[in-house]
Amino acid sequence: MTEFRSAAPSQTDPRQTLRSTPANVALRSTDQGTGFKSFIPTERRFNVADLFNFTRQRGDLLFSLLFLGAALFLAVSFFGESGWADRDLPQKRLGKALKQPWVGPLIAVAIFLPAALGNFALSWRRARLDRRKHKPNKTRFEVVQWIRAIEFIAYFIIYTRSIEIIGYLFATMIFAALMVYRLGYRSWRWVGIALATSFVSVLFFRTMLQIKTPVNIWLYNQLPADLARFMKVYF
Amino acid sequence: MDALMTGLQNLLEPQVLLALLIGSLGGLVIGAVPGIGPAIAIAILLPATVFLPDLVSLVLLLGIYGSSMYGGAIPAILINTPGTPVNALTTYDGYSMTRRGEGPRALALAYSASFYGGTFSILTALAALMLFGPYLRDLGALFGSRDIFMAAVLGMVLLILAHRQTMLIAAGLFGFGMLITLVGRQSLRGFERYTYGVEELASGFNLIVVIVGIFALSQALFLMVGKDDPAKEIRFKGGLFRGLAELRRYPAVTAISGVYGTIMGIIPGVGEFVAQFFSYATARSMSKKPEQFGHGSPEGLIASETANNAVPAAAMIPLLALGVPGEALTAMMMVVFFDAGVKPGPDIFEKSPDFLFSLFIALLIINVLVVIALLFSTRLIARMIFIPNRFLGVFIMIFAFVGVFSIRNNFFDCVVAALFGFVGYILRRLEWPLVPVVLGMVLGSIMVERLTAGASRIKTWTDLVDRPVSGTLAVVILVVIAAVMVSMVLDHRKKNR
Numbered sequence: 001m002t003e004f005r006s007a008a009p010s011q012t013d014p015r016q017t018l019r020s021t022p023a024n025v026a027l028r029s030t031d032q033g034t035g036f037k038s039f040i041p042t043e044r045r046f047n048v049a050d051l052f053n054f055t056r057q058r059g060d061l062l063f064s065l066l067f068l069g070a071a072l073f074l075a076v077s078f079f080g081e082s083g084w085a086d087r088d089l090p091q092k093r094l095g096k097a098l099k100q101p102w103v104g105p106l107i108a109v110a111i112f113l114p115a116a117l118g119n120f121a122l123s124w125r126r127a128r129l130d131r132r133k134h135k136p137n138k139t140r141f142e143v144v145q146w147i148r149a150i151e152f153i154a155y156f157i158i159y160t161r162s163i164e165i166i167g168y169l170f171a172t173m174i175f176a177a178l179m180v181y182r183l184g185y186r187s188w189r190w191v192g193i194a195l196a197t198s199f200v201s202v203l204f205f206r207t208m209l210q211i212k213t214p215v216n217i218w219l220y221n222q223l224p225a226d227l228a229r230f231m232k233v234y235f
Numbered sequence: 236m237d238a239l240m241t242g243l244q245n246l247l248e249p250q251v252l253l254a255l256l257i258g259s260l261g262g263l264v265i266g267a268v269p270g271i272g273p274a275i276a277i278a279i280l281l282p283a284t285v286f287l288p289d290l291v292s293l294v295l296l297l298g299i300y301g302s303s304m305y306g307g308a309i310p311a312i313l314i315n316t317p318g319t320p321v322n323a324l325t326t327y328d329g330y331s332m333t334r335r336g337e338g339p340r341a342l343a344l345a346y347s348a349s350f351y352g353g354t355f356s357i358l359t360a361l362a363a364l365m366l367f368g369p370y371l372r373d374l375g376a377l378f379g380s381r382d383i384f385m386a387a388v389l390g391m392v393l394l395i396l397a398h399r400q401t402m403l404i405a406a407g408l409f410g411f412g413m414l415i416t417l418v419g420r421q422s423l424r425g426f427e428r429y430t431y432g433v434e435e436l437a438s439g440f441n442l443i444v445v446i447v448g449i450f451a452l453s454q455a456l457f458l459m460v461g462k463d464d465p466a467k468e469i470r471f472k473g474g475l476f477r478g479l480a481e482l483r484r485y486p487a488v489t490a491i492s493g494v495y496g497t498i499m500g501i502i503p504g505v506g507e508f509v510a511q512f513f514s515y516a517t518a519r520s521m522s523k524k525p526e527q528f529g530h531g532s533p534e535g536l537i538a539s540e541t542a543n544n545a546v547p548a549a550a551m552i553p554l555l556a557l558g559v560p561g562e563a564l565t566a567m568m569m570v571v572f573f574d575a576g577v578k579p580g581p582d583i584f585e586k587s588p589d590f591l592f593s594l595f596i597a598l599l600i601i602n603v604l605v606v607i608a609l610l611f612s613t614r615l616i617a618r619m620i621f622i623p624n625r626f627l628g629v630f631i632m633i634f635a636f637v638g639v640f641s642i643r644n645n646f647f648d649c650v651v652a653a654l655f656g657f658v659g660y661i662l663r664r665l666e667w668p669l670v671p672v673v674l675g676m677v678l679g680s681i682m683v684e685r686l687t688a689g690a691s692r693i694k695t696w697t698d699l700v701d702r703p704v705s706g707t708l709a710v711v712i713l714v715v716i717a718a719v720m721v722s723m724v725l726d727h728r729k730k731n732r
Contacts, residue, residue, distance in 0.1 A: 055666075056665075057664065059661075063661060071407065071410075071411075074414055074429070077429060077431075081428055081430070081431065082428050083421070083424070086426075092694070093694055094693050094694060094695055094696065094698075095689075095694060095698075099423060099690045099691075100424070101424055103683070103686065103687070104413070104679075104682075107679075107682070107683070108679060109414070111406055111409060111410030112410025112411055115404070115406035115409075115410060118403040119404050122403065142664070145664060146657075146660075146661055146664070148460050149459075149657060152460070152632070153456070153656065153657055156452070156635075156636070156656075157649065159632075159633075160646065160649040161646070172633055175633065176630070176633060179459075179632075180629055183459060184625075185623070185625075185626060190626070193626075194626070201630070201633060201634065205283070205637045209283050211286065211637050212641040212644055213637070213641070214640070214644070
C-alpha cells in the first residue's frame with residue numbers, strides 16, 4: 001500500500017504542487033477503495049493575456065450579418081426618419097445646418113455602418129479560415145441557445161402582464177416559485193426559499209421604498225374597500 | 236475649507252449614513268456572489284434612486300461601486316472564481332496562495348491592498364480639489380459647448396481604442412447606442428426621428444430601461460439558460476488581522492499600482508482591466524521573484540487589487556470635471572445626476588463644491604466601513620458564493636421588472652427591456668462588449684446636444700477646434716489615434732516576423 005500524500009505542499013516546490021494535472025491528482029488520491037475527493041477545487045487558470053483576448057465564437061458570423069442588416073436598415077431609414085427630407089443646407093453658415101434633426105443620426109450612422117461592415121468582413125474571413133481548417137460549424141447549436149432564452153423572455157412578459165391581474169405580491173411569489181421549479185430546483189426547500197425571497201423583495205421595493213407598480217389590479221378590486229386600499233398602497 | 240466642512244455635514248444626515256451603510260455592505264455581498272456584479276446591481280437600483288434625494292442615491296450607488304471589488308476578491312481567492320470580472324487577475328495569485336494553505340493571508344493582503352488603492356485615489360482627488368479648487372472654479376468659463384463636444388468625442392475615441400481587439404464591434408455598438416438615444420421627438424424642432432409611426436416611440440427609449448435590459452435582464456437570461464457551477468469546497472482557517480500589516484513589506488508595488496489605478500481611472504474608457512494589467516506587468520518586472528507571479532505571489536495579488544480599487548474614485552474625476560463618463564458604472568451615475576438636476580461638468584466646481592467633497596468623503600468612509608465589515612464577516616459572506624446561478628437569474632429578472640416598470644409605469648418599457656435583454660444576452664454569449672452601447676447612449680446624446688447648443692457660433696469646420704480647450708482636445712485625439720495605429724502596425728510586424 002503506497003501513501004502518496006506524505007509530501008506536504010509546503011515542503012516541496014510550490015510550483016510543482018499548484019498545478020492540478022492528472023498526474024498530481026493521482027498523487028493526492030488514496031488507494032483505500034473510496035473515490036477521489038479533492039480537498040479544494042481543481043485549479044482553473046486565468047491567463048493575463050486572456051483578459052484582453054477576443055476570439056470569435058460560434059454564431060458570430062450570423063450575428064455579424066444581422067448587425068450589418070440592422071445598420072443598413074437604419075442607414076436606409078435615415079432618409080425618411082431623420083428629417084433629412086426637409087434639410088436646409090446653407091452654403092455660408094455651417095452652424096445652421098448643425099441645428100437640424102438629421103445631424104445626430106448622420107453621425108451615428110456614419111459610425112455604425114462602416115464599423116458593422118468592417119466587422120462582418122472580419123467575421124467572414126474568420127469563418128472562411130475555420131472552414132479551410134475543417135473546424136465544425138456550430139451555428140445551429142448557438143441559434144438554439146438564443147431561442148432557449150426566448151422562453152424565459154415570454155415568462156417575463158407573462159409575469160409583467162399578470163401583475164395587473166393578481167397584483168405585484170402574488171404575481172412575484174407565484175412567478176418565483178414556478179420559475180425555480182421550471183429550472184429544476186424542485187424540492188420544497190428551494191421553492192420555499194424562492195417564496196420567502198420574493199416576499200422580502202416585495203416588502204423592500206414596494207412596501208419600504210414605495211416603488212411604483214401597477215395600481216389598477218383586478219384582484220384587489222374584488223376585495224373589501226379597506227383591504228383593497230391597504231393592498232394597493234403596500235403590495 | 237468651507238466647502239469641505241459643508242460636504243462633511245451633508246454626509247451626517249441619517250438618510251445618507253444609512254445609504255452609506257447599505258451601499259457598502261450590499262456592494263460587498265453583490266461583489267462576492269459570482270453572477271451579479273456592480274453593473275447589474277446598479278442597473279436594478281437606478282430606478283429606485285429616482286425616488287431618493289440626490290446625495291442619498293449617489294452615495295448608495297457609490298457604496299456598491301466602491302465595495303463590490305472588495306467582495307469580488309473573496310470567491311476569486313477562495314474558489315478561483317472572480318466575483319466581479321475585474322477580479323479575474325486576483326485568482327492568478329490569490330487562489331494559488333489558498334491552495335498552499337494561505338487563504339487568510341491572501342484575503343488580508345487583498346483587503347489591505349484594496350484599501351490602500353481606494354484611499355490613495357480618493358486622497359489624491361481630495362488633495363487636487365483642495366489645492367486646485369479655486370482655479371477649477373474658473374475652469375467653467377473655459378469650457379463652452381464645443382469644448383464639451385470635443386471632450387465627448389475624446390471619450391468615444393478612447394472607448395473604441397481601449398477595445399483593442401474588438402474596435403470595430405465597439406465602434407458599431409457605440410453608433411447603435413447613439414442611434415437609440417436619438418429615437419423620438421427632437422426637442423428643438425419637434426421632428427420625430429426613427430419612430431416609424433409607432434406612437435410609443437415618440438417619447439424615445441428611456442436610458443434606464445435600456446440599461447436594465449442590456450445589463451440585468453441579459454445576465455438573468457445568461458444565467459438561466461446556462462448551467463450551475465459545480466459545488467466547491469472552501470478551506471478557510473486562521474485570522475485576517477495579522478496579514479493586514481504585511482502590505483508594508485511591499486511599498487514599491489503598492490505605490491506604483493495605486494498611481495496606475497488612479498491615472499487609468501481618470502482616462503475615460505480605460506478602466507480597471509488596463510490598470511491591473513499595467514500594474515501587474517510592472518510589479519513583475521520590478522520583483523526579485525518574478526517566477527512566482529501566477530503561482531501565488533503576494534506582489535501580484537497586491538498589484539491587481541490595489542490598481543482595480545484605485546479606479547472608482549479616479550473614474551469620478553472625468554465624470555465630474557468634464558461630464559464625460561468613462562465606463563458603464565459612471566455612465567449610470569450620470570443618469571442620477573441628470574435626475575437630480577445636477578449637470579456634471581466644469582461648472583460643478585463653482586456651483587456645488589460641497590457636493591464634490593461629500594462624494595469623495597463618502598467614498599473614503601465606504602472604504603473604511605468595508606474593511607471593518609470584511610474583517611468580521613468574511614466567513615459569512617463567503618457562504619453566499621454558493622447561491623446557484625440559475626436561481627440567481629430568476630431574482631435578477633424579478634428585480635429587473637421593478638426597475639423597468641417604475642420609471643414610467645409603462646408596459647411598453649417592459650417589452651423594450653426584454654428586447655434589449657435578448658440582444659444583450661446574445662452579445663454576452665458572443666463575448667461582444669456591452670459597455671459601448673450604454674456609453675454610446677450617454678456620450679452620443681452629450682455630443683449631439685452640445686453640437687446643437689454651440690451651432691450658432693460655428694461658421695466653418697475650423698470653428699469646432701479654434702478654442703484653446705477644444706483645440707487641445709482635438710490634438711490629443713489625433714495623437715492617441717496615431718499612437719494606437721503605430722503600435723498596431725508594430726504588433727502586426729512582430730507577429731509576421
